[in-house]
Amino acid sequence: MRAAVWLPLFDELADPRVVADLAVEAEAAGWDGFFVWDQLTWREPVASVADPWICLAAAATVTSGLAIGPMVTPLARRRPTKVARETASLDRLSGGRLVLGVGLGSDRFAQEYSRTGEPPDDRVRAEMLDESLEILGGAWTGESVAHHGRHHLVDDMTFLPRPVHGRVPVWVAAFPGNLRPLRRAARHDGVFPVNLTSPDQLAEAVERVQGLRAGATGSFDVAVDVPPGQDPAPWVTAGATWVLTGVEPESLRLDAVRGVVRDGPHLV
Numbered sequence: 001m002r003a004a005v006w007l008p009l010f011d012e013l014a015d016p017r018v019v020a021d022l023a024v025e026a027e028a029a030g031w032d033g034f035f036v037w038d039q040l041t042w043r044e045p046v047a048s049v050a051d052p053w054i055c056l057a058a059a060a061t062v063t064s065g066l067a068i069g070p071m072v073t074p075l076a077r078r079r080p081t082k083v084a085r086e087t088a089s090l091d092r093l094s095g096g097r098l099v100l101g102v103g104l105g106s107d108r109f110a111q112e113y114s115r116t117g118e119p120p121d122d123r124v125r126a127e128m129l130d131e132s133l134e135i136l137g138g139a140w141t142g143e144s145v146a147h148h149g150r151h152h153l154v155d156d157m158t159f160l161p162r163p164v165h166g167r168v169p170v171w172v173a174a175f176p177g178n179l180r181p182l183r184r185a186a187r188h189d190g191v192f193p194v195n196l197t198s199p200d201q202l203a204e205a206v207e208r209v210q211g212l213r214a215g216a217t218g219s220f221d222v223a224v225d226v227p228p229g230q231d232p233a234p235w236v237t238a239g240a241t242w243v244l245t246g247v248e249p250e251s252l253r254l255d256a257v258r259g260v261v262r263d264g265p266h267l268v
Contacts, residue, residue: 009037040116064095077112088163096164131151140159140168169190174192183212224242
């Protein structure tokens with residue numbers, strides 16, 4: 001099991017310098033990863049929101065061993081060609097430590113899509129997500145990318161330099177019982193089942209995605225959100241390889257976050 005801090009970049013954490021300081025403390029306390037939310041806005045009482053890519057770049061420059069990444073970024077609202085450049089640059093800046101968490105996102109928390117002209121329909125965003133992942137996979141090879149899709153166009157472009165290890169690991173967010181995201185995750189490097197209510201739900205999701213990966217090679221990670229102070233052992237038994245310890249955005253306070261970080265991971 002590996003353990004990561006998972007932070008919303010809101011209010012007192014909406015400052016890249018604060019986030020960088022927390023990353024330093026996380027590495028010193030023995031955490032294996034440092035992941036952040038990717039939101040444009042959030043519902044009240046949250047007022048301030050920081051950009052995840054800037055904050056992760058700040059964290060990358062002051063740490064040397066932490067895995068870092070957005071967990072998760074809704075690719076449907078981002079241009080995949082821009083993300084190709086951002087991910088390769090951030091991965092190289094960090095020395096190959098980037099993990100890219102991806103998902104559909106949701107309009108229900110802060111109407112990020114409907115209020116900015118983005119498609120709120122889940123099916124449309126799923127199509128855009130799959131196209132974006134195809135483009136990213138091609139871009140990371142360093143070969144010419146030709147993609148003529150329903151939502152995105154890339155006309156024979158090459159994206160160099162490549163990520164340090166040739167590509168960036170991709171973890172896909174999935175809701176329990178929803179097969180399509182599990183199929184998507186099975187084609188990549190990990191799954192992040194969200195809104196779980198029990199380790200049994202996780203075990204079921206792990207069994208399904210492993211079945212979909214039958215015959216696949218390479219490592220595959222299973223990340224799960226476990227609140228501070230909760231024993232992660234049942235989740236690890238159910239199949240988690242990463243435990244993410246986060247904080248609720250509505251009650252976020254810097255002192256409390258710093259306390260969670262300094263306490264270090266709950267080891268199994």
